[in-house]
Amino acid sequence: xxxxxxxxxxxxxxxxxxxxxxxxxxxxxxxxxxxxxxxxxxxxxxxxxxxxxxxxxxxxxxxxxxxxxxxxxxxxxxxxxxxxxxxxxxxxxxxxxxxxxxxxxxxxxxxxxxxxxxxxxxxxxxxxxxxxxxxxxxxxxxxxxxxxxxxxxxxxxxxxxxxxxxxxxxxxxxxxxxxxxxxxxxxxxxxxxxxxxxxxxxxxxxxxxxxxxxxxxxxxxxxxxxxxxxxxxxxxxxxxxxxxxxxxxxxxxxxxxxxxxxxxxxxxxxxxxxxxxxxxxxxxxxxxxxxxxxxxxxxxxxxxxxxxxxxxxxxxxxxxxxxxxxxxxxxxxxxxxxxxxx
Numbered sequence: 001x002x003x004x005x006x007x008x009x010x011x012x013x014x015x016x017x018x019x020x021x022x023x024x025x026x027x028x029x030x031x032x033x034x035x036x037x038x039x040x041x042x043x044x045x046x047x048x049x050x051x052x053x054x055x056x057x058x059x060x061x062x063x064x065x066x067x068x069x070x071x072x073x074x075x076x077x078x079x080x081x082x083x084x085x086x087x088x089x090x091x092x093x094x095x096x097x098x099x100x101x102x103x104x105x106x107x108x109x110x111x112x113x114x115x116x117x118x119x120x121x122x123x124x125x126x127x128x129x130x131x132x133x134x135x136x137x138x139x140x141x142x143x144x145x146x147x148x149x150x151x152x153x154x155x156x157x158x159x160x161x162x163x164x165x166x167x168x169x170x171x172x173x174x175x176x177x178x179x180x181x182x183x184x185x186x187x188x189x190x191x192x193x194x195x196x197x198x199x200x201x202x203x204x205x206x207x208x209x210x211x212x213x214x215x216x217x218x219x220x221x222x223x224x225x226x227x228x229x230x231x232x233x234x235x236x237x238x239x240x241x242x243x244x245x246x247x248x249x250x251x252x253x254x255x256x257x258x259x260x261x262x263x264x265x266x267x268x269x270x271x272x273x274x275x276x277x278x279x280x281x282x283x284x285x286x287x288x289x290x291x292x293x294x295x296x297x298x299x300x301x302x303x304x305x306x307x308x309x310x311x312x313x314x315x316x317x318x319x320x321x322x323x324x325x326x327x328x329x330x331x332x333x334x335x336x337x338x339x340x341x342x
Contacts, residue, residue, distance in 0.1 A: 007032055007161065036161070095185065096193040103167045103194050110159035110166075111152060118151050119144060126227055133229045143227065146220035150213055156205060160198055167194070245327050248273050253332075261289035261329040266298065268325060279306055282322065289329050296325050 010032035018028025123144075130140065168191070171177050180190050243251050245268070254265035266287045270280035284301030298320050305313035 007036060007158075010035065033157075091183070092185070092189070095180065095190070099167075099171075099190060100193040100197060102171075103163055103197065106163035106166050107159055110162050111155060114155040114159055115148070115151050118155065119147075122147070126224075129228045133227065135227050139223060139226060143220055143223040146216045146223065149208065149216045150220065153205060153208055153213060156201065160201065164194060164198075241332070243332060245325075245331075247324070249325075251327075251332070256332050258329070258333055263287040263296075266301075268322075277306075277308070280304065281306070282325075290321075293321060294326070294328075295321050295323065297321055298325075 014023070014028035014031045016028075017023045018025045126140075129135070168177075171180075171190075177187070177190070181187070241251075241253055241256065245251050248271050250269045250271065252267040252269070253263045256263055263284070264286065266282075266284045268280075268282040269278060271277065272279050281304045282298065282301065283303075284298035286299045287296050288299075289295075290297050298317070300318060301320075302314065302316040303320075304311050
């Protein structure tokens with residue numbers, strides 16, 4: 001668990017530095033994986049010649065006795081060395097299948113365990129909203145169906161790490177690694193099927209993230225907003241967002257800078273809920289959140305009051321605060337997990 005904690009601390013730090021622009025995104029996202037891969041290769045290289053304290057003393061005593069015995073014996077010609085034999089292809093195939101089967105069994109167990117823990121924790125977070133908002137069982141089941149791919153995607157690297165540690169740890173504990181080495185097979189060759197399977201899993205995760213997760217994340221975000229009684233928002237066009245506000249307002253904007261809490265090309269539409277007719281529209285070229293008044297300051301815009309098909313009132317402004325637009329910046333934060341690469 002300590003290694004898992006260190007891994008996620010490094011991954012969180014890299015993600016945070018990448019978002020702040022202090023390091024390139026590629027380094028931020030892959031630094032933890034690169035460090036653990038380098039550490040794994042180094043430890044695998046040292047495993048072949050690593051001995052415990054008692055074993056080291058025993059081997060030293062045995063070597064000392066052997067040297068004394070050789071000194072007492074008369075010199076004799078050394079026997080011819082036995083020819084080196086390479087393991088057969090059938091033996092390697094059997095070994096690969098055995099190693100891969102054991103590793104996959106541990107991997108499946110870890111994925112189910114970690115995903116289940118995440119789901120249980122998430123359910124207890126939502127149970128209050130479910131009761132408060134009278135959410136039906138069907139909505140909850142659909143939410144977890146669409147949430148499962150994202151959770152599996154998040155838990156898969158951790159599951160691979162733990163499954164690899166457990167698999168090779170048990171192989172070493174039961175002296176199977178020693179038996180494999182005695183057959184002339186190196187540790188690198190023993191780890192080859194697991195490495196190949198991990199690379200295949202990485203490719204599958206890349207396809208999953210770019211092809212399937214955006215759609216499932218949109219659906220589970222919509223259902224989660226419904227469970228929490230939050231407004232739904234669209235992410236089909238990242239440069240043109242629509243989001244339902246409080247009361248009967250709909251916000252539309254070209255761009256929202258979360259770090260600065262500013263809008264570009266902000267439009268606010270007010271709708272009559274009884275007729276669904278547009279009654280008012282506010283437009284601002286720029287808008288920013290002022291914490292002193294806890295409201296949005298709209299700049300370079302105009303306000304139109306509508307009566308049926310005609311404009312009853314038109315007021316341009318350079319800067320204005322509308323008290324009714326009290327939605328905080330966190331209300332408009334985008335969900336990056338619902339977007340995909342073009």
